[in-house]
Amino acid sequence: MTLGQLDRLEADSIDIFREAVAESERPVLLYSIGKDSSVLLHLARKAFYPSPPPFPLLHVDTTWKFREMIAFRDETARRLGLELIVHRNPDCVAQGINPFDHGSARHTDLWKTQGLRQAMDKYRFDVAFGGARRDEEASRAKERVFSFRTAQHRWDPKNQRPELWRLYNTRIAPGESIRVFPLSNWTELDVWRYIERERIPIVSLYFAAKRPVVERDGVLIMVDDDRMPLADGEVPMWRSVRFRTLGCYPLTGAVESRARTVEEIIAEMRDTTTSERQGRVIDRDQSGSMERKKQEGYF
């Protein structure tokens, strides 16, 4: 008997979790509430069972997430009895940084990249688990499973530690850290099939429902609250949409869909002709923009 494909991916991810925890002082799980985070959290619970995951969850909040995401986040932490740290960049709070006035690039840099760096420094985390996958984006395809960051949180794609076999180099000097990506070798379809198999709870924004959206630059943006300025004559339309990926609501495109169950989502995915990140406004800022953001410390 041999392990099936999902069993093997699961076993690999658990192996990575255990290795990182065994060799770190202050690990943390970067919890961004999306489907990958949900899978990551589920794997973390499996990795250490019957012990609870020996680290807190960290959510770097931009205050511009979908309301449903925040409710789901708090409910998840409560249901699983896990410590949840929410960090909001105080400079952004003070200056009211938002994607409309300051643009998606600055918004993302200040809230997410700088916010994450602040939180890592504040709590002196040395290992941070993230749900990034190599199939998402070209620069992520090049990133290590254990991705070394300098004390300035910088990633140097040209100078990565070679990663051989299943032997991960976890040694760092004070102030340095490692981002660990247990889902590196998973694809979007694997994530969905695993959610289906394990019945992992996810935010209902992933399922199709009638939602108020406006179309901007060819992207369907959901009007999640009244902070979103509407152009003259712009009226939200009620459409049956869902999200393939979740981020700040003004920067996350919805897709038209009728898929109301995980099975239907998987069926839809098999026929799709677009990648999951096509709805991500922040990926389109410029060619190679993910790589640049990651070099500065973005997750």
Next chain:
Amino acid sequence: MRSRNREDETGLLRFLTCGSVDDGKSTLIGRLLYESKLLYADQLTALRADSSRYGTRGAELDFALLVDGLAAEREQGITIDVAYRFFATGDRRFIVADTPGHEQYTRNMVTGASTADAAVILLDARKGILTQTRRHTILVALLGIRHVALAVNKLDLMDYSRSVFDDISERYRAFAAELGIAEVTCIPMAAVEGTNVVTTSDRTPWYEGSALLEWLESVPIHEAEQVGPARFLVQWVNRPDDTFRGFSGRVLRGTLRVGDEVHVLPGGRKSKVERITTMDGDLPCAVLGSSVTVVLADEVDVSRGSVLAAEEPLDVADAFQAHVVWLDEHELLPGRRYLAKLGASTVGFSVDRPKHRIDVDTGARLPAKTLAAGEIGVANVHLDRPVAAEPYHTSRDLGSFIVLDRLSNRTVGAGMIDFALRRSANVRWQAVTVDKQARVARNGHRPCVVWFTGLSGAGKSTIADLVEKALHARGVHTFLLDGDNIRQGLNADLGFTDADRVENIRRIAEVSALLVDAGLVVLVSFISPFRAERELARGLVERDEFCEVYVDTPLEEARRRDPKGLYAKVRRGELANFTGIDSPYEPPFEPEVWLDTTTSSPDSAAEQVLAKLREMGILDEH
């Protein structure tokens, strides 16, 4: 394990592609991605835009841009690092490691090959078997990959000539057989047209084998590790409360069953598998690759890095012969203390002078004193404690290790174990009756090492001499080891390369540790340019028995003094590898004594050292 659908039974094949520049490797990968469902419309749109901006194929899609994802790679049109790409067919999932053909060649190949089950080696039919082809094949064989396909590409440019293909195939098979690769699948191909990539083509009606994709779908996965006695590597001791003590880890070979008797290694105690626990419930057995938590029947000592072995135990040793691949731009220094990570153990590690290195272009064995970046050698390696391990050809997981630099924390090397050295189990430290304590009692003072480091001409020997005179006058038993003197005898065989300098200091560190055992205050006056070896020397004695004295003299001042006329020789070009000029000096970060010889006289410098020795309790206060 949950119920599975057919998709789940298919398994995952990891393979690497290699080939020299412009042999069509990226085109091949691009086509495999393109033909599978994992290339989406928006990615194609982006590829079109990137192709017109950075591409090298005119109006056509440049598939290389799919895999070369980094900005620097696009700018320069080269592949810098290994990329992992995914694609799937109805029958199987694939992860392909695309390894670059440019610089750091061996390092990238070894990285990609370390996790691969199969290799696709591309060559250009017009050029036939090149040095690169042989090099890839040698590396693939060394890494233990048993399934190899040779893609004879660009056959369209040779009119799909059967005789060209047959000739290349025959010669390649003979070469691969010499390296121990029993079976090679040779495929005639034109990746640019898709010939024999996904399906067989009528352009090569004479070819009766399978297309590349069909071959990839049929390669067996992990067959070697499925058989044989169970091996379970403990990664983490799981203790949620005092009622449960489990060992979380992974089955690296065979199948572990409840009721199995297991040896706990190192140590050798025996116990029985009582439970195999997961969040989904207990299991009767855990197959190869499973990450589970094992509960044993007895309270035996098991910690991170232990291996639970069913049936015959595996080797436990602290010395091995191994193939070592050097990855760092700073060469391997035999004798230097590195760290190694093997399984889930991180241990002190050093390498003897290599027995030979392997010419990756020819497979020949060449003499070697050290290994430079990308070189592979065979050497005896030593660990500072015994670990459970297996030969690499038996188990990739228990037979591989990485080498880490203690100071920079970089991954500097990797290795594959050939076998355990028996003598490591047979040479034991001899216990003696008259020990250090006895000598301290007789001498009336504690021993220590006073280690003077600094540039040539800094004043080390002058100050060390003054310190020794003062100590001797007080009846302290001393001995002075001076660099120049030792190089005329014990170390007369060593030169001034980095490797020889490391060995020079290693021997002196060992000698000074012996003299500390003899109860002496040992004064060591050596340039000792590298921090790592000074740290090694420090580590050989007790914490309060080492006093590092940094004789800090600026290069300009040492050059001006030039007591031995050496700087003048350097200036005349008569002396190479001179510390501070064309060979590095790494000053200490936190020496016990820091002497600035531009502001203090030799006498006052010596007095500062003596004061420190009083503070350390080596000398009496009076």
